[in-house]
Amino acid sequence: MTSLLVISSAPAAIVDEKLFLDIKFVEGMRYYNELWDGQVSCILKLRAGTFPFGQTYAPDELPFNVTLLRGDKGIGSDEISGHDIILCGGDNHEYLNLADISRDARKKLVFIIEYIPETRRQIIFLDPSRSLPRKLYSLLWTMKQERRRRRAFRIADGIQANGHPAFSVYSPMNANTMMYLDNRVGETLLATENEMEAREQRLPSGAPLRLLHSGRLEHLKGSQDLVPIARRLAAKDVDFTLDIFGTGSLEDEIRKGVAEHGLRDKVRLNGAVDFESELVPFARQHADVYLNCHRQSDPSCTYIENLGCGLAVIGYGNRMWSALCRESNAGWVAPLGDAQALTDAVVDAASNRQRVVECCIAARDFASQHSFENEFRQRIHHLQALA
Template identity: 35%
Template sequence: MPVSDATASAPSGTMASQQKKRRLLVLVDIPAIQREDGHWLLPTKLVTGMRAYAEQWSGPVMLGLQPGHQSSAELDNAYWPPETLPFQVQAFRFSELAERGHTALKNALVMAMLHHELHGLARRCREVGSLFVVGTELTLRTQVQIARSLHRPGPAMVKKLIWLSLNHRRALRDITEAQGLQCNGTPTFDAYAHRNPHALLYFDNRTTADMLASAQDIDTRFERLARRGRPHLFFSGRLHPIKGAHHLVPMAAHLRRLGIDFELSIAGDGPLRGEIESQIRAHGLQDQIRCLGTLRFSDELMPLLRREIDLFTCPHLQGDPSCTYLETLSGAVPIVGYDNEAWQGLHRRSGAGVLCHSRDPAHLAAAVATPVQDVTALRKLAHKAVDFAQKHLFDIEFNRRIAHLKQVASQGDAGDTHAP
């Protein structure tokens, strides 16, 4: 049976001794860039996660990256001396790893997100007596939505959609053949959990207990709202078409037409920032909308959410399981968003906001107008938000993933693996 929201637990004793024999190999699709002095260029969030793996896994831990020269777009990239890292870093060509194998696969538990160059790796691991746990984030539906947001109709679009369909078939085979499945967010869990007997649902986010909004934070925020009578709306993330960022200002213009007074802050950066700033001027909304740029997560973004934000407006046009959802709820901030796969599943489990069933700015404005005019209902949504988030903090979700890996390793060592 799939593991759902219940905490995955691993047996002790024999499992612990068996696990020591296995290397944990984590494959991540970012370029393996090493400076002349040997320092590795790695995102801080990734290093934090790998350190946690190293602390909780009994055997050696290795991070596998793709060869490359151009750095990833991660904002928290930094150079790390290898001697300070409790794990090894090695470059692998993913396609060669899946096709030909590598000595690093022997006696290993390999964990990797679905990747077109890794198709067949589950079978390769099985051939050498190793275990494979595959991670998923995007359903085929979401991948198609992203493709349509990035490509104009025409031959290139048709070619992309055909490729996605064929790639999806290979991905389903990997999911079925893997010894374990970890699904980031509800969309892929709902779609694929039945294909693997050891499936886990988790919610990726960076929130720790000290970042959660307190009851005092909520009280202070609503006292401020009562005094001002002007709700503070918010959006954070990439200012990119796939995030629907171009809907924000038109939504605000519709809110104004509805007679709703408001303030909207937009945090983040991306290719649409110039267009958004132009839209603000064109609609004469300079007094109500601010573009804040990129905020530091722990000491800028989270305090702002906890202390000042009343409602998060989420025009994501597709259902990628962005960590924005959980991090926003951690600040006791309800979400009003389009009914993409990610927000549908999260809303069903948390009840911490409103679904907008039509993906256009006018309907989003109408969906926002309802809760901001009912302070009692808005406060209830705020409490639902933080109540759900505190059950899915970073440490909790990470520990569940580690427990799941240990469980897969134990069952694999005991010979309890499902047939391909």
């Protein structure tokens, strides 16, 4: 049997002598354990205090082994000893030295990658808390780490690229590169036939177009565009509602803008809610279109997750959504950062309900092909081929 070691940047803590772990990470590890013919283990960095989207687990609740690294301790040959295949997060610069270590120890190493250099630059320059000198320093440091990353990826035995942008940038560096679309929508969370039919019957009736936005309310996510878009839609007499889910530094500003511009009957802030038990059912039953203001090209789960709820997507043409929209035929693409164009796309959708219906159907069909289970099977088969 072959042993699999997953080295992840997912957070971990100890609370009341129990492990406090990210729920999504644990579910992924459970799936590895179910499909892997051999021992499954993981290494996580220990941090202080709890964090969002986590819960406590007794060690005997988990079907995989967990090793916690304290402080600044790195991962070397001792930590990977006894394992045959290592799956490691390549976005974290601290793990790039494992390319040489694994090669010398004759271990098979596969890196996971999500961010591309463009996204890293966007994160730096869209951060309002950094001064220009700090941004320039961060840019130079990031460029140095990128050179290390590319060397490590050429040495590795394979790459798993999350999303089209990462696959496009890094696949030329390693012939054994596969693409996957990470998301939390399992087959049981996909919109049901009854929910799809209800939306298809409602949309042509002239009822308000129901927009949904979810995620962190931050400049990086383009949340500052939500109120201006809603104002323009109201000025154009578009019959719509916009439900916003999430919290962040822009929450008070958005709430103030909604009140000042008389949008309370159109725009609702719902705060942070549980993904599976609250957000997904709401999206499936009370929304038509996912409004995405995301400027970054990272492979956010939100695309597939909302497609899986049967929602058409109207979003900025970052590299991820542009590629995904072409592949899925499930929505509209507006020029990057052009809030007026994004508004015009919503106006077009409101006046072309049949196209919205077609996009919703295409969205659900596409997401069903890329469910959580399907994507994980593909990734595990990629690893098993190395055994």
